[in-house]
Amino acid sequence: MSVQATAGPGGVGRAEHETRVLGEVSEDLREIIGEEYVIDMDIAMESTFSHDLELESIEFVALADRLRERYGEAVDFVGFLATMDVDQVINMQVGEVVRFIVSSLPATETAGRR
Amino acid sequence: MAEVIANGVRLHVQRLESRAGASADSPIVVMVHGMVMDNISSFYFSLGTNLADAGCDVICYDLRGHGRSERTRGGYRLVDSMADLAGLLDALGVDRPVHVIGNSYGATLALAFGLEFTARVASLTLIEPPFLIEGLGKEMARSLSQILVAMNDDEVEQWLANGAGRAAVRTARAAQRLLAETTIATDMLATPPFSAEALAALRVPVLAVYGENSDIIGQAAGLAALVPDCSLIVLEHHTHMVLREATAYLRTLLNWWLFDRRTPPPPYVREDDRSFATPDWVTQMVPPPDLNAGRRPAVG
16 A cells, blocks of 8 residues: 655645554554454544553553564654653553654655555 | 574564664663563663663563563573573674663672673673572562562452453463463572672672662662672662662663763752652561462561
């Protein structure tokens, strides 16, 4: 899949981009958490990793691992996480990660590798 | 998921580098977490990403039986853990000395590794290491008994069965399985004490960090007295959980230790007005006679 940005930052292109990245992050999250737990779970931009998804900190390590693999060097997850502590990481909303990924990728970037 | 076979065991490893990548002279930093109720994530989020972003080549891993590493039935003696770490460095092709940072039992392991594999170690950072010349195995057993109390308390069990969230249940059940299905408890009891002579001959720089309110603060002075090149930092208002309590300062401290050691260490500035204390049940613990039995040990 390849998505062309059709508008400037904050426009329709960005919204589409965020939707696509949210889908990719959700796919990785479902694999990490396990389908039996997420069957009724709606993963949205506003979902928090700790409260809504009940993610263990080691599961966030696994998520970061998958996202590093998916997006490669274009997305600097190490730098993104470097100034947060574990509570700040786990209390983030999914949308904060999605927006970071979107802001890191060139507007015409193709979808993640997997 | 990065997995490496080291010393015959499947270990979960995360290698972190800055965006620019590590250069030939970047410090290689290996982080070793604590026992039973701990895993790769404590270092990954506290110092791992931070030091990688600062230019280190960071290796975080789950100890045997912990996190996402293989849970073997046996092999939890200190000598096994050292062989696992040496095997990990071999498997990753690390051929120059590394800076080892350990927390709690991981720090005890780091010190033992520095004594046994001195040529492979550039420096040691020991955060709250249980350290004794006599009775170290008993001290390890005491740490385990604290965990057992936390695990087997009836109210805790009820909470796990009914009210606890998925993450808490998974963490607690993993620790229970490790204690029940492996030899870790008896292996810990058999931990040999350190040799004063070997410590006196250690030529590796050591940074030791303790919390002033830690239940094992009494062990800090002995360590600092025996190790020739030891910088001891004691943090006021902090406990054995200093890695989590004082993450921001430890980041500053480790940046100094790895990149700027010729200058004086950065002063500790307390974050907010928070003060941490060790609960009474931790300090009053008595090791149970058989840790594998999973009975609630006597307290007080």
